[in-house]
Amino acid sequence: MVAPPDNAPPDNDVLWARSVHYSHGGSPGLIGVSVGVRQGEVLALTGPRGSGKTTLLRCLSGHLVPEQGEIWFNSVPVHTMGPVARERLRRDRFGWIGPDPQLLPELKVWENAALPLLVSGASHRTAKAAACEWLDRLDIGAFARKRPGALTRAESQRVALARALVKEPSVVFADEPTAPLHRAERALLLRTLTTAARSHGITVLLATHDEESAAVADRRVELLDGRPAAAAAAAADGALGANGADGPSDETPEGQAACSLSA
Numbered sequence: 001m002v003a004p005p006d007n008a009p010p011d012n013d014v015l016w017a018r019s020v021h022y023s024h025g026g027s028p029g030l031i032g033v034s035v036g037v038r039q040g041e042v043l044a045l046t047g048p049r050g051s052g053k054t055t056l057l058r059c060l061s062g063h064l065v066p067e068q069g070e071i072w073f074n075s076v077p078v079h080t081m082g083p084v085a086r087e088r089l090r091r092d093r094f095g096w097i098g099p100d101p102q103l104l105p106e107l108k109v110w111e112n113a114a115l116p117l118l119v120s121g122a123s124h125r126t127a128k129a130a131a132c133e134w135l136d137r138l139d140i141g142a143f144a145r146k147r148p149g150a151l152t153r154a155e156s157q158r159v160a161l162a163r164a165l166v167k168e169p170s171v172v173f174a175d176e177p178t179a180p181l182h183r184a185e186r187a188l189l190l191r192t193l194t195t196a197a198r199s200h201g202i203t204v205l206l207a208t209h210d211e212e213s214a215a216v217a218d219r220r221v222e223l224l225d226g227r228p229a230a231a232a233a234a235a236a237d238g239a240l241g242a243n244g245a246d247g248p249s250d251e252t253p254e255g256q257a258a259c260s261l262s263a
């Protein structure tokens with residue numbers, strides 16, 4: 001049997017990143033971030049506005065290609081994939097929900113929820129059945145035949161959640177999904193997301209700057225100024241010296257690098 005290379009990602013991490021760097025038109029977005037997520041885990045990415053949460057989600061989900069570093073999904077390198085393969089990966093294995101539901105007003109609610117299946121070529125009947133099942137689970141089945149314009153913001157966000165879950169993806173990326181909601185609605189959406197994910201073995205990466213939202217996660221990773229919070233604090237203290245903030249963690253084995261982000 002051939003031993004895996006030393007730099008291979010751990011088998012039990014569904015998503016794994018090492019020393020990811022990304023800048024937006026020259027201004028740093030991520031500086032040497034490493035993280036691993038296990039299958040079925042709900043991981044909160046926390047940190048203040050502008051700390052790099054969205055940029056990290058977009059790198060992990062293949063929307064953005066890191067300038068340096070590695071991203072692996074189920075031991076397959078994402079950082080070396082071309083745009084078509086990344087697009088296919090996103091379509092087939094990932095779900096996404098952001099702060100804005102972004103429903104198509106001309107489609108019925110069930111059609112919005114079924115979109116990921118419809119664009120993948122599923123039959124109308126299969127897509128409708130799956131969408132209606134998720135809408136029922138999210139307690140909005142009664143709106144299936146309405147247009148999004150008839151829904152409240154909270155109901156629309158639940159449709160967006162149904163759309164993210166309808167293909168039962170491996171990973172759901174949730175970028176501040178509760179941002180537009182009141183407190184009670186926030187709790188309901190998060191409970192629904194985590195219950196659905198846990199019952200279906202779906203991994204969730206939840207970016208949030210809200211402490212109460214982060215509390216639903218199994219584990220959390222805190223970012224500050226595009227770095228792991230601890231590294232950012234050390235850099236601010238000048239404690240990292242000439243190596244720079246990402247120097248030491250870049251040199252560590254993967255496990256240590258990923259764990260350095262764990263709470």
Ligand SMILES: Nc1ncnc2c1ncn2[C@@H]1O[C@H](COP(=O)(O)OP(=O)(O)OP(=O)(O)O)[C@@H](O)[C@H]1O
Pocket residue numbers: 024025027028029047048049050051052053054055056207209
């Ligand atoms: N498209 C962009 N162009 C230029 N700079 C950007 C762009 N997107 C993000 N940035 C910058 O990158 C840094 C990280 O932003 P990011 O959106 O990833 O943080 P965040 O923690 O998700 O913040 P928020 O909670 O406000 O969305 C910030 O300094 C931000 O201003």
